[in-house]
Amino acid sequence: HFADVARVPGDPILGLMDAFRADPNPARLDLGVGVYKDASGLTPIPRAVKLAEQRLIETEQTKSYIGGHGDPAFARHLLELVLGAGSALLHDDLAGATQTPGGTGALRLAGDFIARNLPGRGIWLSDPTWPIHETLFATCGLKVGHYPYVGADNRLDVDAMLAALEQVPVGDAVLLHACCHNPTGFNLSPRNWKRVLEVVKARELLPLLDFAYQGFGDGLDEDAWAVRLFAAELPELLVTSSCSKNFGLYRERTGALIVRAETADKLADVRSQLALLARNLWSTPPSHGAAVVAGILGDAELKALWADEVEAMRQRVTSLRSGLVEALRPHGLAERFAHIATQRGMFSYTGLNPTQVQRLREEFSIYMVSSGRANVAGMAEERLAYLAEAIARVCD
Numbered sequence: 001h002f003a004d005v006a007r008v009p010g011d012p013i014l015g016l017m018d019a020f021r022a023d024p025n026p027a028r029l030d031l032g033v034g035v036y037k038d039a040s041g042l043t044p045i046p047r048a049v050k051l052a053e054q055r056l057i058e059t060e061q062t063k064s065y066i067g068g069h070g071d072p073a074f075a076r077h078l079l080e081l082v083l084g085a086g087s088a089l090l091h092d093d094l095a096g097a098t099q100t101p102g103g104t105g106a107l108r109l110a111g112d113f114i115a116r117n118l119p120g121r122g123i124w125l126s127d128p129t130w131p132i133h134e135t136l137f138a139t140c141g142l143k144v145g146h147y148p149y150v151g152a153d154n155r156l157d158v159d160a161m162l163a164a165l166e167q168v169p170v171g172d173a174v175l176l177h178a179c180c181h182n183p184t185g186f187n188l189s190p191r192n193w194k195r196v197l198e199v200v201k202a203r204e205l206l207p208l209l210d211f212a213y214q215g216f217g218d219g220l221d222e223d224a225w226a227v228r229l230f231a232a233e234l235p236e237l238l239v240t241s242s243c244s245k246n247f248g249l250y251r252e253r254t255g256a257l258i259v260r261a262e263t264a265d266k267l268a269d270v271r272s273q274l275a276l277l278a279r280n281l282w283s284t285p286p287s288h289g290a291a292v293v294a295g296i297l298g299d300a301e302l303k304a305l306w307a308d309e310v311e312a313m314r315q316r317v318t319s320l321r322s323g324l325v326e327a328l329r330p331h332g333l334a335e336r337f338a339h340i341a342t343q344r345g346m347f348s349y350t351g352l353n354p355t356q357v358q359r360l361r362e363e364f365s366i367y368m369v370s371s372g373r374a375n376v377a378g379m380a381e382e383r384l385a386y387l388a389e390a391i392a393r394v395c396d
C-alpha cells in the first residue's frame with residue numbers, strides 16, 4: 001500500500017535551485033547546481049545551438065523514433081570530439097557511441113551493463129564524488145567502494161588514491177573523472193594519470209571515465225587527453241560523455257556511452273547488450289539535442305563558432321577563479337583560498353564546512369552545496385566583493 005511509502009528528502013543539488021528561486025533577497029547568489037551563467041546571471045543558449053536549431057526546424061522531416069543507439073551522425077561526430085578526429089580506434093571500428101538521455105543516462109546504462117554482463121564486479125568511486133554516482137550505481141545493484149581523492153586538508157592525495165586502487169579486486173570497475181573533477185575541481189596531472197593507468201593495467205581494472213565537462217578545464221582537446229591516453233593503451237574502456245555543459249543543452253538530455261573494445265566483433269557484442277538494456281530503460285533516446293550537436297559538429301562554420309563559445313565560457317570561469325582569490329586578498333584570505341585559482345572546471349571545493357555554508361545561505365543568500373562545493377561558473381565579476389566579504393565573515 002502507498003500507506004507504507006515513506007518520504008525521502010529532495011535531491012541536495014536540485015533542491016538548491018528551488019530554494020534559491022524562492023529567496024526574495026535581491027543580493028542572492030546561486031553557486032549550487034552545475035550550470036554555466038553569463039555576467040547577467042542567465043544560462044545562455046550558445047549562438048551555434050540557436051543557428052543549428054533554426055536549420056533543424058527547416059530541414060527536419062520526421063519525428064519518428066531514432067534507433068536504439070541514437071543518431072549515427074551524432075555518434076560519429078561525438079566520437080571524433082572525444083577520441084580525436086584521426087583516432088585509429090574509429091578507423092578500425094574499435095569504439096562506438098550509444099546516445100543516451102544526458103550523461104546521467106550514460107552512467108545508468110554503464111552501471112546496468114556492468115551489473116548484468118560483468119557479474120561480480122564492483123565499482124570504485126573517488127571520495128568525494130558527485131552524489132548521484134553513489135546512488136545510481138547502488139540502484140544498478142553494484143557493490144560500491146571508495147578510493148581516497150581529497151584529504152581532510154582539502155588537498156589532492158594521489159598517493160592515497162593509488163595505494164587504495166592497488167587493493168581493488170582484480171577486474172573491478174573504477175570511475176575516474178576525465179577532467180574537471182566534480183565536486184572538487186582538483187585534476188590529476190598527466191604524470192599522475194600515467195601512474196593511475198599503470199595500476200589499472202596491473203589490476204586489470206575496467207575504467208569508466210566520466211567526461212561531463214569537456215572544454216571547461218584547459219580546452220576541448222586538452223581535456224580529452226586522459227580519455228585518449230586510456231583509449232589508446234587499454235583494450236577495454238567505458239566513457240560517459242555529456243553535451244549538457246559544453247553545448248548548453250542541459251534540459252535536452254544529450255549524452256552518450258562510448259565503448260572501446262579489443263576487436264570490432266567484441267564491440268558489436270557489447271553494443272547489442274547496450275541496445276537491449278537501453279530498450280528497457282528509455283526505449284530510444286530523445287532526438288533534439290543530439291540532432292543539434294550533429295548539426296554543429298558536422299558544419300565547419302558552426303563548429304568553429306561553437307568552439308569559440310566554449311572557449312569564452314572556459315576563460316570566463318578561469319578569470320572568476322583568480323578574481324575571487326584577489327577579492328579575498330583584502331580580507332587576508334588569498335593564501336588560504338589560493339587553490340580556487342588552480343582548480344579546474346565549474347566547481348571548487350572551497351574548504352568551507354557545512355556550518356559556514358549554512359551561514360552563507362542564511363545570512364547572505366549565497367547558495368552552495370553543503371560539502372563546500374561552489375559553482376564558480378555561477379559567480380559574476382561585480383559580485384565577487386560581496387562574496388568575498390561574506391566568506392570572510394563566516395570564516396571569522
Ligand code: LMR
Pocket residue numbers: 013014032033034035130182
Ligand atoms: C551538478 O553536479 O551540479 C551537475 O552535474 C548537475 C546535476 O545534475 O547535479
